[in-house]
Amino acid sequence: MQNSMPPLSALRAFEATARLGSVTAAAEELSVTHGAVSRQLKSLDEHFGVALFSKAGRGIVLTPHGEKLQSGLSEAFSKLRDSCAALKRDVEEAPFTLACPGSLLARWLIPRLDRLHRELPELKLKVVVSDTEQPGKQTDASATLAFSEPPWPADVDVIELIPEQICAVASPQLAAQLDPADPQTLFSTQLLYTASRPQAWPQWASAQGLEQAQLEAALSEGQGFEHLYYLMEAAVAGLGVAIAPTLLVEDDLKSGRLVAPWGSIETSARLCLWLPNQTNNHRSEPLAKWLKSELKTAS
Amino acid sequence: MQNSMPPLSALRAFEATARLGSVTAAAEELSVTHGAVSRQLKSLDEHFGVALFSKAGRGIVLTPHGEKLQSGLSEAFSKLRDSCAALKRDVEEAPFTLACPGSLLARWLIPRLDRLHRELPELKLKVVVSDTEQPGKQTDASATLAFSEPPWPADVDVIELIPEQICAVASPQLAAQLDPADPQTLFSTQLLYTASRPQAWPQWASAQGLEQAQLEAALSEGQGFEHLYYLMEAAVAGLGVAIAPTLLVEDDLKSGRLVAPWGSIETSARLCLWLPNQTNNHRSEPLAKWLKSELKTAS
DNA sequence: ATAAATGCGTGACTCCAGCTCACATATAGC
DNA sequence: GCTATATGTGAGCTGGAGTCACGCATTTAT
Structure with missing residues (x-):
């Protein structure tokens, strides 16, 4: 037969x-x-x-x-x-579900969501807040957008979009008391940070050539927040200098709500698109391409 | 799409x-x-x-x-x-039609047809008398069995089965007047032949070392017949010496109706299976195999 | 008639899809 | 624990399937 x-x-x-x-x-x-x-x-x-x-x-x-x-x-x-x-x-025709941390979602993706829908209608994109620390483990999502550091597990596809940049930001009033030429003046204020990125301040300080011991002392007197949202509000209110991904504060910098006296530095982390299963590449590829071009024009 | x-x-x-x-x-x-x-x-x-x-x-x-x-x-x-x-x-399930010249059909194939049917039942073999001189051109036949000389056209498959042998045969009575050691004694009788194989006598004579001129003189006084059937009857009746493919007179030699005083000689022709289209090989292959083995055991 | 265009078949050559082999990993049963 | 079963995968090889170029037959245009 x-x-x-x-x-x-x-x-x-x-x-x-x-x-x-x-x-x-x-x-x-x-x-x-x-x-x-x-x-x-x-x-x-x-x-x-x-x-x-x-x-x-x-x-x-x-x-x-x-x-x-x-x-x-x-x-x-x-x-x-x-x-x-x-x-x-x-x-x-099934919706493509993109998971994303709340801060990134609120401060970067949502403002662009309308255009994304219009330019990639066939994706039928849905966004959800990622509910786990492991971007690849989000089983109910088609992809996850997140900042993360290499190396990445071998059994997932990770597309690097852009290097992460972080910057120290403060309200214009507070910044007026700081010296753009001397990061050291930072220590005259309170340091603000999010609990999810404890390594941000040390990375920034080391890039600026500040002493580690001095930083640690300052950090112990600093203030941590659960979410970036609260951190930003605290910075705007002049409570101190906050450290945050540049990508997420760009709008505030443009509008003048916040200023970044010492510019941005690049970290070893990357903004990445995680594809948990090796499949549906042809759907994620246009999305990755769109994200890349969006990130390029923005910078 | x-x-x-x-x-x-x-x-x-x-x-x-x-x-x-x-x-x-x-x-x-x-x-x-x-x-x-x-x-x-x-x-x-x-x-x-x-x-x-x-x-x-x-x-x-x-x-x-x-x-x-x-x-x-x-x-x-x-x-x-x-x-x-x-x-x-x-x-x-379609019948496999084997075309074959009448003489070969009557004197060799038909006696074996019953066994062939029994040993290759799946072939559903039908036999027909070939109606053309060109074995490959028989469009309504799946294959053609015939004696023919190389070269063969390139667009048909031709399977060589065995070399053709021919012999001069006579009735026992007539043969008693002939010398088995001297083919020359042939010329004391009438030469019998079929119209379809005019080259048979010259080939035989040349192999036996007889003079061409003498043969031609004898041939001009000889007798041609339309079909091998009549030729055989003439030989049996003692009219003269007939030339015929050994394969087709084997039964007569065995039964003693005819004798071949000078044995057989091989010609350049071959008994061949012609396959007009290059297709249905798997049906013709068992047939060719059967024919070969049948021809081997017979000789 | 002659030439050009169209359509199919095929010899010679090339290349990569798809295979095997071997090993890795994971589960089930003892 | 050990063994048997079942699937996944890196490395490497091979033959099937393709391309190219040409030949042949037929139709159409000049």
Whole structure:
């Protein structure tokens, strides 16, 4: 039974040729040369031990045997195509769920969400707040957007978007008391930070050439917040100098609610798109591309 | 539409795996290793951008998407298999028509036809008298059995079975007047021959070292017959010495109706099986094999 | 008639999809 | 614990399937 099945590619070539009535046309449909199709047809003839086409003028026509085969195959192949198309449609019409930390969601993604929807409508994007520290483990999300540091686990796809930059920000009033040329003046204020990024201040300080001991002393008198939202409000209120990803405070810097006296520094972390399963790449690729271009124009 | 079709072999691997519920079992059915199937499944996952199987214990189960695809594919593939099987059955159940010259048919094939039918029943052999001089041109025959000389046209398959042998035969009474050691004594009798093989006597005479001029003189006084049947009857009746393929007079030699005083000589012709179309080889191959073995045991 | 265009078949060559092999990993049963 | 079963995967090899170029047959245009 099984050994009686000819190569499937030959059957496909036959079906296309029979349907179109031309080797050349079938070759075009299958994106190969007519020679390739011709060989496939010959191999089918040999497999079945009977001619399926005969020459007619400069073209070909089906023999009775060929017609019989065609009538069955065309049905089978159209069912095959339908099944694949149906699955593909199902997959593509399902919403693409992007998980994202609340701070990134609120301060960067949501302002761009409308344009994203308009420019990639076929994604049917839904966004959710990521509920775990491990970006790859979010099983109900198609992808996760997050800042994270290499190395990444081998069993997930991680697309690097841009390096993370962080900056120290303060209200304009407070900044007026600080020296843009001397980061040291920072220590005259209270240090503000989020609990989720304890390494931010040390990284910044080390990049600015500040003493580690002095920083630690200042940090112990500093103030931590649960969420970036509160941190920003505290900074705006002039409670002290906050450390935050530059990407998330750009709007505040532009509007003048906050200033960053000493500029930004780059960290070893990256803004990444995590793809938990190795699959649905063609849906995530346009998203990754969009994110990259969006991040490029913004900077 | 077309570019959305995944590789057919991957679909077949998926269908088998889904049907059997096991990669290993599918691999066995497809006569490949489980690794090969595993890769095909992975490529399908990537094509559709969705997992079609998920791990369950040490085996696998279909995901909802996988089940959906399977339900369509199993139908399509069974239709495909049915179509191919139906065609194959049609071809194999059609009678195999063997064309053959009347003399060969009557004096060699027919006596063996009963055994041939019994030993190759699936051939459903029919025999017809060939109606053309060109063995390959018999369009209504699946194959033609005939003596013929190389070279053969390039567009037909010709299977050589055995070299042709010819011999000069006479009735025992007439042969008593001839000298087995001296072919020359032949010329004391009338030469008998068939119109279809004018070159037989010259070939035989040349092999026996007889003079060409003497032969031609004798031939001009000889007697030609339309068919081998009449030639044989003339020889049996003692009208003269006939020249004929050894294969076709073996029974007469064995029974003593005729004798061949000077033995047989080999000619450049061959008993051949002509296959007009390059197809149905698997049906003609057993026949060719049978013919060869039959010819070997007979000699 | 002659020339050009169209369509199919095929020899020679190339290349990569798909296979095997071997090993890794994970689960089930003892 | 150990063993058997089942799937995943890196490395490497091979033959099937493709391309190219040409030949042949037929149709259409000049």
